[in-house]
Amino acid sequence: MIYWYGFSGICKRELLRFWSQKSRFFSALVRPLLWLIVFAAGFRAALGIAIIEPYETYINYEEYILPGLCAMVLLFNGMQSSLSMVYDREMGSMKVLLVSPLPRGFLLLSKVVAVALISLLQASAFLLFAWLYGIEAPLTGYLCALPAMLLTAMMLNTLGLIIGAWVRQLENFAGVMNFVIFPMFFMSSALYPLWKMQEASQWLYLICSYNPFTFGTELIRFALYGEFSALAFWVVTLSTLLFSVMAIASFKPERRF
């Protein structure tokens, strides 16, 4: 029971903090909506999308980038969780977490799940706005996308934890944006299908093919159309496990406090 109380306490705190920072919620929505409404509209003519899995027909560009933008919401929130860890450390509240009689690994992973649930809320709100804008997926697809987004969010959050363990100051988050978020996002299948990338550059295609974010995006893309990509599922699951182990191993408070 102590584990359940600990886990639910951490989730509740993240929710309360999220609720008290409503501007964070809106800014997290504005970014993908701008991409969807402005960027995608501009590129619609330039980038025609042929029939590829899981789509059954030709689709417009907005429809193609919808899963990628969902993954982008999860990516930004996951990385913000690393920022929040640096904030917690600077504010000392990380110490409160670590002096609990629960194993450190459990506490860190509870935080990962708590942040993933917040990410899921944000991505679901984005899907709702996209639906209102006219970019629709099948109804069952939305239900299937929830676990796919949760798993992808957990993968990105554990990666965020590794980064958070090494980032010393809040100011370094700009570096995280430039060296982690943008390369991960742009070198993936979020904005363009991999075959199109291959036409442009073979080495870029290879990087995109091995980027775990690509698999997160594809997992969501397939789930949104009620399909299951086993490859994407296993890559995301195994990456989550690997990043979790690395995050716990690299978390050494004596380097920080």
Added chain:
Amino acid sequence: MNDSQASVKVDKLSFSYGQRQALRDISFNLSPGITMLLGPNGAGKSTLFALLTQLYRQQQGEIRFADEPLKQLSHRANAKLGVVFQQHTLDMDMNVSQNLCYFGALHGLNASSSLAQAIPLLSHFGLDDRLQDKVRTLNTGHKRRLEIVRALMHSPAILLLDEPSAGLDPAGRRSLMQTVREYCAEHRVAVLWATHLLDEPGAEDQLLILHQGQLLANGQCQALIADHDLQDLPQLFAHLTEEPRP
């Protein structure tokens, strides 16, 4: 509280940050009552707290809680500990009740048990009417009191206070000290109170003087002064550290 539960033994504890030695061969015991840990800034007090709370891993020496090695107890030892860090660790955007429930959850208490445990403590520390207030609206003294309430709400046998009176005016310091003394005497809690202020240790308190990572004195404050043929604690401190008064 069982007195054997409220015991800490520290034996030949050393710790270094790379090449810099922060603690050297520290040995002392804690038992129910207040033990003052006196030392200037940089003496190693916070490092010692980080080792007692397992924020840092032990390098050399041994710590035992209630006669069990801390390394063996691992994270379970934290159930016996209440800690107030030098830096404020409350969540400013949450209210008093939410902060207490969050901490209670981390110690295996549900919300109603957390509040049931905390309300008498809030009353003892003069905060019973602040339950729904945002922590941000509390003054420094009240934040400190709240942190002590939070540290005590799971009924720990050992209370670690790292400069709890920092930032308080003299009246606030006296009042806080008095309230902690009353509570801990009543509940037989072992308290380690770190300070750099020479007027905080009482004549009857156990005293540890830490300087540049070394323990220079360990005993009852009054007895230590008498042993060195001195008049008061500032003289003892200056005598041992050969430094002007902090």
